[in-house]
Amino acid sequence: MEVAWQMQVGFDSDNSSGDFSEANHKVTEMLDLDPHQSNRTEKHNGETEIQENGIKRHRTSLPAPMFSRSDFSVWSILKKCIGLELSKITMPIVFNEPLSFLQRITEYMEHIYLINKACSHADPLERMQAVAAFAVSAVASQWERTGKPFNPLLGETYELTREDLGFRFISEQVSHHPPISAFYSEGLNKDFIFHGSIYPKLKFWGKSIEAEPRGTITLELLKHNEAYTWTNPTCCVHNVIIGKLWLEQYGTVEIVNHSTGDKCVLNFKPCGLFGKELHRVEGYIQDKNKKKLCVIYGKWTECLWCTDPTTYETYKKNEKRGGEQKKLKPSEDVIKSENDEADDMPEVQDTVQFVPGSKLLWRINCRPPNSSQMYNFTSFAVSLNELEKGMEAILAPTDCRLRPDIRNMENGNMDVASKEKERLEEKQRAARKERAKDEVEWQTRWFHQGTNPYTGTSDWLYSGGYFDRNFSDCPDIY
Numbered sequence: 001m002e003v004a005w006q007m008q009v010g011f012d013s014d015n016s017s018g019d020f021s022e023a024n025h026k027v028t029e030m031l032d033l034d035p036h037q038s039n040r041t042e043k044h045n046g047e048t049e050i051q052e053n054g055i056k057r058h059r060t061s062l063p064a065p066m067f068s069r070s071d072f073s074v075w076s077i078l079k080k081c082i083g084l085e086l087s088k089i090t091m092p093i094v095f096n097e098p099l100s101f102l103q104r105i106t107e108y109m110e111h112i113y114l115i116n117k118a119c120s121h122a123d124p125l126e127r128m129q130a131v132a133a134f135a136v137s138a139v140a141s142q143w144e145r146t147g148k149p150f151n152p153l154l155g156e157t158y159e160l161t162r163e164d165l166g167f168r169f170i171s172e173q174v175s176h177h178p179p180i181s182a183f184y185s186e187g188l189n190k191d192f193i194f195h196g197s198i199y200p201k202l203k204f205w206g207k208s209i210e211a212e213p214r215g216t217i218t219l220e221l222l223k224h225n226e227a228y229t230w231t232n233p234t235c236c237v238h239n240v241i242i243g244k245l246w247l248e249q250y251g252t253v254e255i256v257n258h259s260t261g262d263k264c265v266l267n268f269k270p271c272g273l274f275g276k277e278l279h280r281v282e283g284y285i286q287d288k289n290k291k292k293l294c295v296i297y298g299k300w301t302e303c304l305w306c307t308d309p310t311t312y313e314t315y316k317k318n319e320k321r322g323g324e325q326k327k328l329k330p331s332e333d334v335i336k337s338e339n340d341e342a343d344d345m346p347e348v349q350d351t352v353q354f355v356p357g358s359k360l361l362w363r364i365n366c367r368p369p370n371s372s373q374m375y376n377f378t379s380f381a382v383s384l385n386e387l388e389k390g391m392e393a394i395l396a397p398t399d400c401r402l403r404p405d406i407r408n409m410e411n412g413n414m415d416v417a418s419k420e421k422e423r424l425e426e427k428q429r430a431a432r433k434e435r436a437k438d439e440v441e442w443q444t445r446w447f448h449q450g451t452n453p454y455t456g457t458s459d460w461l462y463s464g465g466y467f468d469r470n471f472s473d474c475p476d477i478y
Helices: 024-030 074-078 101-111 113-120 124-137 309-320 338-343 404-410 414-438
Strands: 042-044 048-050 096-100 148-150 157-162 167-175 180-187 192-198 201-204 208-212 217-221 226-230 234-238 246-257 263-268 280-286 292-299 303-307 359-363 447-451 458-462
Touching (some): 096 404, 101 157, 101 167, 101 192, 113 192, 113 217, 124 246, 404 414
Antiparallel strands (some): 157 167, 167 180, 180 192, 201 208, 217 226, 234 246, 246 263, 263 280, 292 303, 303 359
């Protein structure tokens, strides 16, 4: 399969009207919730439970541990492909993680409470702070996730409804060359719409692979009649030739409130020569007259804080004069272990320096204790490919959870997964040749091309109707 070393990097925004009137009882059925049995705890399909509050408890581990990559080298593949388009490089399945890229996109929703905070704030400055924290949190799940998600097949979809978190989500692979993934999410309380499409531009620099973001992300807060747009930072995976793979995010992210004219400018700093700036994020929020309203600082792998500009500048001046500064407790996620000394990974000199009087905007979720044996997944990521009893009758036949190669890899059947991956690739190639022979253009099912009304750029818009669950004309891709 022609795949990209895909990372959650850039989005084209999506401006479509969601159909909030679609039957909620279908969502309840899909989640395997019984509204009449909300005061008891019940086991479902082994690990899944209904808690006393009626909310489903999702699985906390994968069926099988991660397959070791120690005997394989990314460089052994890439050295044969110098000068070629990286989106057409075929990688062995051992370098994958058992998720589709469509599922990786869904991890944006892990910190949805920040959107809820933005919706609840009456002050536009506080709303922008919450949106900025959401934009930073969206890339946090990538920390130490060096496995490549499966490239979605053309027409592949993924849906997720979380009543406990208050949203539902649908995505579709709308193009294969170039690979474009479109997504749309809405609040179950009709409070927000979040949408976009992803098309990362990949570059190979010899020792590293860089994913440059393309497109725009759009978040609409319906109660406030506000729309925010931004583009993700560049993501870079280092040590693809030798050593331990590690990644960083860098570049400038501008978040624009198209209703008020406020703007948040965030600088994701490159690690630098001695790694002092590794993972650091620093920026500010300004009004439409370019007056700075607050300063934001932290690390995308740890936390994000905000304070007023005067306090921050005074602190920085004192820091340059050698004044005593308060540091946060170092995080194990960013401290280099003694065993990594030969891996050419820059050593972190310190953690986030706390400016007195700052307000905490966001802190990263702790990962499961066995995360390193589960592809460094977060708890949210662990649940994404969960297939409950009865779910197959509700899902679209194109849903990622039904992909046999991903399912077998998750279950530890690597040989079967590899064979299934080859079969699916060949089936996709044969279908493309057949369409070319008959001069038939591929028709997307749930998204269509259009224009973003806030940025004026071309993007993919949600056509609506997915949750009506009429899947009779879905393609046979598996």
